[in-house]
Amino acid sequence: MLYTVNASPTSSRSLESLLRVAAKGDPILLLEDGVHAARAGAATEKLAAAALAAHPVYALGPDLKARAIERVIEGIRVIGYDGFVELVEQHTVVPWV
Amino acid sequence: MSARVAFLMRHSPYGTVYPAEGFRAMMGTGVFEMDIVVVFVDDGVYAALKGQKPEELDMKPLGDGFPSLADVGVKEFYVHGESLAERGLSAGDLTVDAAVVDSARLAEVLAGCSAVLPF
Numbered sequence: 001m002l003y004t005v006n007a008s009p010t011s012s013r014s015l016e017s018l019l020r021v022a023a024k025g026d027p028i029l030l031l032e033d034g035v036h037a038a039r040a041g042a043a044t045e046k047l048a049a050a051a052l053a054a055h056p057v058y059a060l061g062p063d064l065k066a067r068a069i070e071r072v073i074e075g076i077r078v079i080g081y082d083g084f085v086e087l088v089e090q091h092t093v094v095p096w097v
Numbered sequence: 098m099s100a101r102v103a104f105l106m107r108h109s110p111y112g113t114v115y116p117a118e119g120f121r122a123m124m125g126t127g128v129f130e131m132d133i134v135v136v137f138v139d140d141g142v143y144a145a146l147k148g149q150k151p152e153e154l155d156m157k158p159l160g161d162g163f164p165s166l167a168d169v170g171v172k173e174f175y176v177h178g179e180s181l182a183e184r185g186l187s188a189g190d191l192t193v194d195a196a197v198v199d200s201a202r203l204a205e206v207l208a209g210c211s212a213v214l215p216f
Contacts, residue, residue, distance in 0.1 A: 008109050010183065011140045033112030036143070041185025066111050066151035067143060068160070 002091035006032035009044040016047060018096045024054045029087060030076075031060040038064065040071035048073045060084060101132040103210040106141030110159045111151055116144040119216025120162055127169030134210060135163070136203065137195065138177040141216075142184060145176070145191040160192040177203050 003022055007014040015030075015037055022028065028051055030037050037048050038059040051057050052075045061078045072078055079087070104123050108115040127133055137145055149158040166172065174195035181187055181197070188197050198206065207213055 006112065008112070008140050011108065033109045033140070036109060036140070036184075039185065043183040043185070062153035063111070066149055066154050066156065067109065068146040068148035068150070070148065 001026045002029060002087050002093050003027070004029045004031055004093060004095045005034035005037070006095070006097060008033040008036040009047055010036065010042075014096050015051065019047075019050055019054070022055060025056075027056045027058065027087065027091065029058045029060065029079075029084070031063050031084075033067075035059050035063045035067060035069060038072045038076045039069050040073045045073060048076065052076065058083070058087065099130065099132050100212065101134065101210045102126060103134045103136055103207055103213045105207070105213050105215045106135065106137045106144050107139045107215065109140040109143045110149065111154060111156060115216045116141070116159055117156075119144075119214070120159060122214065122216070123166055123171055124169055127166060127171045130170060132173075133171045134173045134175065134206060135166075135171065135195075136175045136177075136206060137180070137191075138203065139180050142176055142180050142186060142191070145174075145193055145195070146186070147190055147192050163191075163193045175203065175206055 005015050057076045061080050110116040149160045174193045175198050176195040178197045
C-alpha cells in the first residue's frame with residue numbers, strides 16, 4: 001500500500017491516524033498541505049520521526065517549493081511528479097484524507 | 098465611524114482556497130476604506146511566508162501579495178507568536194511587518210473589531 005497524506009499535521013490528525021494503521025514498511029507520500037510535516041525545525045518533527053522509524057517517507061517537491069519549505073527533515077525523500085507516478089505504478093494507493 | 102474588520106487567516110496556502118480567497122476579500126474590502134486588520138494564526142502563518150514558489154502548481158506566490166495591500170490601505174498585520182514558534186518560524190520569515198502577539202493580546206485584537214471574517 002502507498003498511503004498519501006494531503007493535510008497539514010498542525011491542522012489535521014491525518015498523519016497521526018495513519019501511523020496507527022499503516023503496516024510497517026508501507027510507503028507514505030506527503031503532498032499538498034501534507035508536506036508541512038516535512039518541515040525541519042517544526043514541533044511536528046516528532047511525528048515525522050515516528051513515520052520514518054517504520055516507513056519510507058516521500059514528499060512532493062513542487063508542493064514543498066510552493067510552501068517555501070527549504071529545509072526538509074533528514075530521511076524524507078523529495079520526489080517530483082515522475083517519482084510520484086513511479087510510486088503509484090508500484091503500489092495500490094490509499095489516500096488518507 | 099468606519100467599521101473595523103479582522104481577516105482571520107488560519108489555513109496553509111495552496112491546499113485549500115481559504116488563504117487566496119481571504120486575500121481577494123482584503124483587496125475588495127480595502128478599497129471601501131474600512132479599517133482592516135489581518136491576523137495570521139495556526140497554519141495561516143504559512144500564507145505570509147517569504148520564498149513561496151508555487152509556479153509548478155500554476156499559482157501565484159500568495160505571500161508576495163500582502164505587502165501590496167498597503168495600496169488599498171491594509172497595513173495592520175498581527176501574527177500569533179506561538180503559531181510561529183511551533184512551526185520553527187519567526188516574524189522575520191514573513192513578507193510583511195507583522196506585530197507578534199500572544200494569545201491574550203490576539204483575543205483583544207479580535208474583540209476590538211466589529212466583524213471577524215475567517216479564512
